[in-house]
Amino acid sequence: MSVRIDITGLRPERVTVVPSPLAxxxxxxxxxSEPGHHPGLQGWVTGVTARLDSHLADRMSEADFLWRTTFSDLFMPFAGVPGRTTLPGATLAEDLDLLDKLSDEQFVDAALEFTCALAYSTPGSSALTDAGTRRRALDLAxxxxxxxxxxxxxxxxDPPRIRAWLRGFLDDCDEAFFADAWSRLRHQLAADARHKTELLRRKGLAEALAAVSPAVTLDEEAARITVDKLADGRTTTGDGGLLLLPTxxxxxxxxxxxxxxxxxxxHYPVASQDPADPPSVEQLALRMTALSHPVRMRxxxxxxxxxxxxxxxxxxHGVTPPExxxxxxxxxxxxxxxxxRRGRxxxxxxxxxxxxxxxxxxxEGILR
Structure with missing residues (x-):
């Protein structure tokens, strides 16, 4: 299982490493919302939660499925701007301006991703215009x-109403806790982006992707990037670009x-919390299977x-050496x-x- 990106015809200057405040x-x-996924952030989560205004906390729960169960593409609106070469904004306000540039259909379809009702990596009908898709989306919701x-x-x-609500909510999150965090993190993310950009310039895309994660590989002959994940998907850069976003x-x-x-x-983490390379999904499955047998456990x-x-x-164990x-x-x-080996x-x-x-x-394997 993996996600594959066809990069046929992708020009080197169309590969960009840049952080996004909205992402x-x-x-x-x-x-x-899911502190158990991020044990290394326990202190930060505890501190923010303790200071969080109760009204903002209530609003946070209204649509937390946009970031709890999925990472909604609404948080990467630059990717949906026509031309497919738009870069993230330097500030949260600039990213939110890009969110406003998405059409209502794009906004609604991305927001409904949590229902798994709509086609994702293939063309499909919009829930705003197709009655059948709309009914299915509501049933799954x-x-x-x-x-x-x-x-x-x-x-x-009323898509405009939800769009206004979301932008207001994100602005309030910025004021409450994110602006302070971003002022500290943006330097680290910018430094990582510079490092990966230098790798791109001096050693090429394969080296840069290897530095992003061992789970990301490039087949230069097939012009294809493969991301080892417990998911299947395909896409193409087409006549657009490829973005690498550190987090x-x-x-x-x-x-x-x-x-x-x-x-x-x-969208990749700037540093693993474990210095060892993570195993592939296949290797993880092999290890879990190997340890599941009662004889091998003994x-x-x-x-x-x-x-x-x-x-x-x-x-x-009272069994034969071949076994x-x-x-x-x-x-x-x-x-x-x-x-x-020790002697013979x-x-x-x-x-x-x-x-x-x-x-x-x-x-890491199941959450990757």
Missing amino acids: ELCMALHAL AARGPRQLRFAERLLT SFGWPHLSVLHRHGWQPVL ICRYLGRSAYTTSELAQA ISRHLAVLKKAGLLITR YVLHQLDVTVVARLGSDFL
Whole structure:
């Protein structure tokens, strides 16, 4: 599973690394709504929550599905501006001005993403103009609760009203907590953008993408970027550009905007909270599967304490050496073993560091 971006004909100058205050505000709102996704932000979340005005907190819950369950593309309006080469604003106000440039259909379709009612990476009918799509969107909103249904009904009935409400709410969030955070974070994000831009200039797109995340790879021959995610999607840069957006609040999320007709965007965390490279989704699945077998779990109990040969493990578990070898091969393929030779003996030991990381790796893999 992955998201693929066709970059056929993409000119180097059309690849831009730049932070977006509005996209960062989205991640800040997400961290406040889902603090469990962001253990490293616990102090910031606690401080903001304690100071938050109760009226603003109530308004935050009215449409939190725009940033809690999805990262709505409304927070990257520059990608939807015709021409697909528009860059984010330097300030939140400039980004919000770009949000105002989206058509009502674009705004409504992006806002309804939480219902999964509309086509995303392929052309589809708008809920504003197609009665069937509208009914399906309302049905799916209702299944997600009365707040989502009320929001969807107001959105479809009076888009300008919701647009005004959202801009006012985001302005109030800026005043309440985001302006202070952005004044500290923007320098870090700008420095990362400069670094990636220099990599682009000196070493090319492949090196820059590798620095973005090990989950992002470039097949230069096929002119395709692949992002390793538990999701499927396709898009193309077409005659537009490609945006790389650094985020400080975003770890462990590596987001890809691949909405049909919009400029593709890679929204990546500036630094992992774990110095080790995250495993691929395939590698994570291999590790989880390897550890799920009861015999391999018992073998791991031994190997977690000391190093053993195949024969020793076979004797301890009352099975044949070939059977133990098959289980060891599964664990080794999953990257869970350390194997070393001592004379004519081969010793196997569990890599407890890798196993200890599985909790955070699993979280990062499913939230990426």
